[in-house]
Every structure is written in structure tokens, then in C-alpha cells.
Amino acid sequence: xxxxxxxxxxxxxxxxxxxxxxxxxxxxxxxxxxxxxxxxxxxxxxxxxxxxxxxxxxxxxxxxxxxxxxxxxxxxxxxxxxxxxxxxxxxxxxxxxxxxxxxxxxxxxxxxxxxxxxxxxxxxxxxxxxxxxxxxxxxxxxxxxxxxxxxxxxxxxxxxxxxxxx
Ligand code: GNR
Ligand code: NI
Numbered sequence: 001x002x003x004x005x006x007x008x009x010x011x012x013x014x015x016x017x018x019x020x021x022x023x024x025x026x027x028x029x030x031x032x033x034x035x036x037x038x039x040x041x042x043x044x045x046x047x048x049x050x051x052x053x054x055x056x057x058x059x060x061x062x063x064x065x066x067x068x069x070x071x072x073x074x075x076x077x078x079x080x081x082x083x084x085x086x087x088x089x090x091x092x093x094x095x096x097x098x099x100x101x102x103x104x105x106x107x108x109x110x111x112x113x114x115x116x117x118x119x120x121x122x123x124x125x126x127x128x129x130x131x132x133x134x135x136x137x138x139x140x141x142x143x144x145x146x147x148x149x150x151x152x153x154x155x156x157x158x159x160x161x162x163x164x165x166x
Contacts (some may be wrong), residue, residue, distance in 0.1 A: 004038045004052040009096045010158045015142040018048075018055045020075050024118045028058065032072045032116060035060045040067060044094045046132040048139030051095050059136035063128050074114040076137055082124060083108035089131045091145045099157050103148045105134045 007014050021028060031054065039047035039060055046061040057075045062068075086104040093099075108126040111133055115121055125133050135145060146154045 002034045002037070003041055004034055006038065006042065006047075006051050006094050007053055009093075009144060009146065009161055011095075013053055014050060014095055014139070014144060016050065016055045017142050018050055018057045018140040020057050021114070024074060024114060024116060028056075028074065029116060031056070032058065032060055036062070036070045036072075039094075042094045044092075045128075046136050047094065048136040050139045050142070057140050059133075059140065061129070061132050061136065063132060072116050073111070073133070073136070074116070076111050076113040076133065076140070078109050078134070078137065079112050079122065080110040081106045081108075082110055083126070087131075089128075091131065091135060093135070093145055095139075096144065096146060096157060096161065098160075099146075101145055101149050101153070103131075103135075103145050105131060109134065111137075 035047050035052065038052060045063050046059060048059040049056050059076065060070060060072050062070045084106050087107040088102045088104045090100045091103045107130065109130055110122060110124050112120060112122050146157055
């Protein structure tokens with residue numbers, strides 16, 4: 001068990017593009033456990049490895065009410081945008097603490113990923129899970145939700161979070 005430190009915007013390490021995972025070994029299982037623990041500790045509903053300065057393509061999520069449904073996605077890829085009509089959602093991010101911003105994303109997507117058992121799977125996502133998966137895949141590509149808002153708002157957030165960290 002280990003709690004990991006979460007990088008805070010505008011840390012440049014949040015801009016790195018994560019590398020695919022070649023082998024789902026014990027170290028990846030340990031990493032996913034530590035990520036889930038860190039996510040629950042921060043009261044988040046998702047966490048991408050990039051946020052804890054590990055540049056591998058993996059994210060965890062749990063959108064259940066009672067926090068009993070941990071999910072792990074390795075090498076996630078959007079393979080199809082099933083419903084391209086965009087839906088707006090007020091997103092938060094553990095790397096941008098205290099700020100919520102409306103972001104528009106496709107309402108329904110199909111993703112492929114590898115499970116902790118090393119199996120490739122395909123799943124169609126909608127509603128909150130579609131929002132979170134797209135938010136997390138963006139992290140793995142070095143993108144943040146503030147990239148979708150006005151530069152004036154982004155700069156305001158950058159200044160406030162920079163001050164806070166000294
Ligand atoms: O905890 C989180 N809540 C959230 C709310 C709306 C859309 C996306 C998210 S993910 C976020 C945790 C996080 O920063 N994941 O990268
Ligand atoms: Ni985030």
C-alpha cells in the first residue's frame with residue numbers, strides 16, 4: 001500500500017505523453033492498487049498514471065456511489081465515437097484542485113483496453129464513465145481539461161495554483 005503524490009497544474013510533467021504497457025506484470029498490479037488507493041484518498045472518481053508522474057498508459061476509476069467498483073484500464077484507446085453529439089459536463093481534476101469547468105465531449109464512445117489479466121476487451125461507454133474515460137485518456141496524452149476552456153480562465157487558474165504551491 002502506498003499513497004502517491006499527485007502532480008498539480010501547471011507542472012510540466014503533466015504534459016508528457018505516456019508509453020504503452022508491454023507486459024501486465026506484478027509491477028503493474030501494484031501500480032494499479034496504489035493508484036486506486038491514491039484516488040480514493042483524494043476523493044476522486046478517476047486517476048491517470050501521468051498524474052502521479054508515471055508515464056505509462058493506465059488509468060483507474062470508480063464511479064459507484066459506495067466506492068466498491070474499482071476499474072483498471074490498461075492501454076485504453078478510443079476506437080469509435082458512437083455518438084458524436086457532444087454533451088457538456090462540469091469536470092473536476094485532482095491535478096487542478098478546487099476548480100470545476102464545463103467541458104464538451106462525445107456522448108458515447110467505444111474503447112479498447114487490456115485488463116489486469118492481460119485480456120484485450122472492448123466496451124461501449126456513455127454517461128459519466130464516458131466523460132471520465134475521455135478525461136483520463138487525455139491525461140495519458142498530456143492534455144488537461146483546462147485546455148478546453150478560454151485562455152483567460154486557464155491563466156487565472158494557473159496563477160492561483162502556482163501561488164498556492166509557492
Ligand atoms: O475526481 C474527478 N472527478 C471528475 C468529474 C468530472 C469529470 C472527470 C472527473 S475525473 C476527476 C479525477 C481526475 O482528476 N482524474 O484524472
Ligand atoms: Ni484529471
